[in-house]
Amino acid sequence: MSLALEKPGLRPVNSPLRRFSNLLYRRPNLYLLMLLIPPLIWFGAIYLGSLLNLLWQGFYTFDDFTMAVTPDLTLANFAALFNPANFDIILRTLGMAIAVSIASAALAFPIAYYMARYTTGKTKAFFYIAVMMPMWASYIVKAYAWTLLLAKGGVAQWFVQQLSLEPVLHFILTIPGVGGSTLSTSHLGRFLVFVYIWLPFMILPIQASLERLPPSLLQASADLGAKPRQTFMQVILPLSVPGIAAGSIFTFSLTLGDFIVPQLVGPPGYFIGGMVYAQQGAIGNMPMAAAFTLVPIVLIAVYLSIVKRLGAFDAL
Amino acid sequence: MSVHKNALLSALSTALLASAAVQAAEPLKAVGAGEGQLDIVAWPGYIERGESDKAYDWVTGFEKETGCKVSVKTAATSDEMVSLMAKGGYDLVTASGDASLRLIAGKRVQPINTALIPNWKNVDPRMQNGDWFVVNKQTYGTPYQWGPNVLLYNTNVFKEAPTSWNVVFEPQNLPDGKPNKGRVQAYDGPIYIADAALYLKSAKPELGIQNPYELNEAQYKAVLDLLRQQQPLIHRYWHDATVQMSDVKNEGVAASSSWGYMVNGLKADNQPVASTVPKEGATGWADTTMLHTDAKHPNCAYKWMDWSLQPKVQGDVAAWFGSLPAVPAACTGSELLGAEGCKTNGYDLFEKIAFWKTPQAEGGKFVPYSRWTQDYIAIMGGR
Numbered sequence: 001m002s003l004a005l006e007k008p009g010l011r012p013v014n015s016p017l018r019r020f021s022n023l024l025y026r027r028p029n030l031y032l033l034m035l036l037i038p039p040l041i042w043f044g045a046i047y048l049g050s051l052l053n054l055l056w057q058g059f060y061t062f063d064d065f066t067m068a069v070t071p072d073l074t075l076a077n078f079a080a081l082f083n084p085a086n087f088d089i090i091l092r093t094l095g096m097a098i099a100v101s102i103a104s105a106a107l108a109f110p111i112a113y114y115m116a117r118y119t120t121g122k123t124k125a126f127f128y129i130a131v132m133m134p135m136w137a138s139y140i141v142k143a144y145a146w147t148l149l150l151a152k153g154g155v156a157q158w159f160v161q162q163l164s165l166e167p168v169l170h171f172i173l174t175i176p177g178v179g180g181s182t183l184s185t186s187h188l189g190r191f192l193v194f195v196y197i198w199l200p201f202m203i204l205p206i207q208a209s210l211e212r213l214p215p216s217l218l219q220a221s222a223d224l225g226a227k228p229r230q231t232f233m234q235v236i237l238p239l240s241v242p243g244i245a246a247g248s249i250f251t252f253s254l255t256l257g258d259f260i261v262p263q264l265v266g267p268p269g270y271f272i273g274g275m276v277y278a279q280q281g282a283i284g285n286m287p288m289a290a291a292f293t294l295v296p297i298v299l300i301a302v303y304l305s306i307v308k309r310l311g312a313f314d315a316l
Numbered sequence: 317m318s319v320h321k322n323a324l325l326s327a328l329s330t331a332l333l334a335s336a337a338v339q340a341a342e343p344l345k346a347v348g349a350g351e352g353q354l355d356i357v358a359w360p361g362y363i364e365r366g367e368s369d370k371a372y373d374w375v376t377g378f379e380k381e382t383g384c385k386v387s388v389k390t391a392a393t394s395d396e397m398v399s400l401m402a403k404g405g406y407d408l409v410t411a412s413g414d415a416s417l418r419l420i421a422g423k424r425v426q427p428i429n430t431a432l433i434p435n436w437k438n439v440d441p442r443m444q445n446g447d448w449f450v451v452n453k454q455t456y457g458t459p460y461q462w463g464p465n466v467l468l469y470n471t472n473v474f475k476e477a478p479t480s481w482n483v484v485f486e487p488q489n490l491p492d493g494k495p496n497k498g499r500v501q502a503y504d505g506p507i508y509i510a511d512a513a514l515y516l517k518s519a520k521p522e523l524g525i526q527n528p529y530e531l532n533e534a535q536y537k538a539v540l541d542l543l544r545q546q547q548p549l550i551h552r553y554w555h556d557a558t559v560q561m562s563d564v565k566n567e568g569v570a571a572s573s574s575w576g577y578m579v580n581g582l583k584a585d586n587q588p589v590a591s592t593v594p595k596e597g598a599t600g601w602a603d604t605t606m607l608h609t610d611a612k613h614p615n616c617a618y619k620w621m622d623w624s625l626q627p628k629v630q631g632d633v634a635a636w637f638g639s640l641p642a643v644p645a646a647c648t649g650s651e652l653l654g655a656e657g658c659k660t661n662g663y664d665l666f667e668k669i670a671f672w673k674t675p676q677a678e679g680g681k682f683v684p685y686s687r688w689t690q691d692y693i694a695i696m697g698g699r
Contacts, residue, residue, distance in 0.1 A: 062686070084694075084699055085690075085693065085694030085697060085699045088694075088697050088698070088699060089693075089697060092697070147559060147562065148562065148566070151562065151563075151566035151567050152566050152567045152568055153565075153566040154566060181497070181498030181499075181550075181551050182498065182551065182567055182568075184567065185498075185551055185552050185567075263555075263556075264556075264559065268504075268547070268550060268552065268553045268696040268697065268698070269696055269697035269698060270693055270696070270697060275693065278689065278693060279689075281393070281395040281396075281399070284398075284418075285686060285689075
């Protein structure tokens with residue numbers, strides 16, 4: 001109808017640009033595709049492509065005599081992951097990642113709860129800054145600083161001495177899997193550094209999930225005669241699980257991939273990151289390094305699927 | 317037309333062939349004019365132009381004399397040096413013994429013509445044929461500096477210098493009456509297997525170890541057993557000089573393999589430490605200035621290799637780095653090093669040192685470096 005009314009003189013010029021924009025208008029999918037292709041190429045080719053390329057090298061053969069890599073395909077590298085020595089490295093890293101995640105959650109929850117429920121305005125801002133401040137300092141500086149804090153003449157042991165707890169410390173250091181020859185070369189010391197460094201990544205997601213918790217639910221719980229303990233166990237904790245799960249993704253994966261802290265603090269023995277570094281750097285055994293990079297990928301995939309069941313992604 | 321084309325083609329192919337011949341890199345026949353540029357991969361502190369301390373400058377004079385502008389890329393580990401050289405774009409590298417043979421085997425570096433280096437005559441005759449850079453009678457570079465891996469000990473614990481490496485290898489009570497468990501350190505690198513082999517060479521002569529870098533299966537197994545037995549004694553496997561210095565200061569570490577750098581640093585800090593080379597001898601490192609196979613500035617590189625072998629330059633580097641010169645005349649030729657410098661850093665130890673070199677299989681006779689690496693990782697992890 002409108003076509004019929006149109007005057008011939010006002011008919012739009014049928015320029016290529018106009019035809020192109022008409023095309024885009026008629027086919028919105030094409031328009032979307034054009035917008036998405038550049039980032040998809042980036043993600044697909046550069047990110048996934050190089051990752052798959054790296055993993056593919058895990059099938060290559062490394063020759064012990066010439067120390068050269070040949071593209072003959074083999075499963076030997078992945079089988080070697082289950083050597084006792086290599087499997088130790090995986091278990092050691094995994095155990096630490098789980099322990100650090102649990103401890104971070106236990107420490108972070110009260111802080112996050114206080115931040116979410118009992119602070120407003122300036123106090124809240126203060127807490128935010130206090131939690132994030134350590135993240136503004138260089139990670140390496142913090143890790144090095146801990147080697148001094150934990151040393152025999154350091155601050156941590158001075159406190160232990162002042163409180164006359166030295167026998168307790170010596171006893172803890174003799175427990176296998178926890179101790180070590182001194183505090184700074186013990187599993188405990190390494191664990192403390194990890195918890196310190198990743199704690200902010202746990203506090204913030206928990207705090208966010210607790211802020212979303214409607215106060216009316218707590219009032220209802222109290223009205224119905226629940227004790228504080230029951231309210232906590234049956235209302236607050238279940239509703240904050242997504243936050244804890246989200247935080248634990250950070251602490252778990254960051255611990256799994258770290259290779260600086262294990263070098264500076266703790267007993268001998270590599271973590272996965274240090275092993276990858278040693279394999280590709282020291283021996284040039286790229287295939288074995290590539291096989292080892294598969295381990296954190298698999299572990300984190302398993303972890304994410306567990307966490308997904310806990311509802312960490314429900315709020316997304 | 318076609319004649320023209322053919323002429324062009326043949327000219328092109330001649331040019332290609334000629335350039336291929338250059339690429340195949342016979343050692344240079346004569347050193348020509350400098351190319352105006354020189355790129356070196358070096359340890360931090362090895363190539364100083366007076367930016368850290370005005371007195372320590374052995375680059376400015378070279379640039380003035382030759383017109384070759386020096387740019388330095390520092391590398392923190394031997395592995396980093398190998399990977400930088402594999403990437404290419406550099407002319408020279410100051411490679412340690414655990415990197416040099418890898419570079420030669422990987423064809424990253426080329427043999428040099430020592431006749432073109434007038435100062436070659438200065439080089440310590442004991443080093444001129446070092447098997448960490450001379451392969452098949454071809455010389456891959458010029459020696460730069462060397463140093464021993466000494467036994468560092470706490471003088472409050474040891475009233476007299478320990479005479480054997482067994483204080484770090486075997487469980488025992490130290491002279492202060494307390495066990496050495498948790499008070500000794502070992503180096504966090506597979507090359508440390510050679511230290512254990514050197515100890516066993518005299519502790520268990522029946523094994524017949526000749527060279528700690530050439531171990532057959534039986535010898536290798538005995539060495540690994542020793543290292544496994546050492547593992548529970550170890551306070552920390554060190555690789556970071558700063559961390560080791562703080563461990564000696566704060567953590568009560570009583571004995572460890574170490575470098576002159578840490579000993580001098582701790583002494584300057586008034587710590588009760590000293591160092592010694594026990595009766596078994598010691599391992600040590602010797603660095604070589606090596607020329608990249610595809611070096612873009614070979615003339616400048618030759619000029620630098622010659623320059624670096626002057627007694628004054630050698631002495632200055634040794635003073636700055638706490639190392640020892642590859643040129644004996646340097647011990648008296650540098651004010652910075654002083655008259656006693658060489659002695660302090662351990663010049664007389666040369667004969668007792670088994671210099672680092674990358675262990676090679678040599679056709680299956682010996683255990684190669686890749687297995688050293690894997691096994692040492694397992695041992696550090698308590699396997």
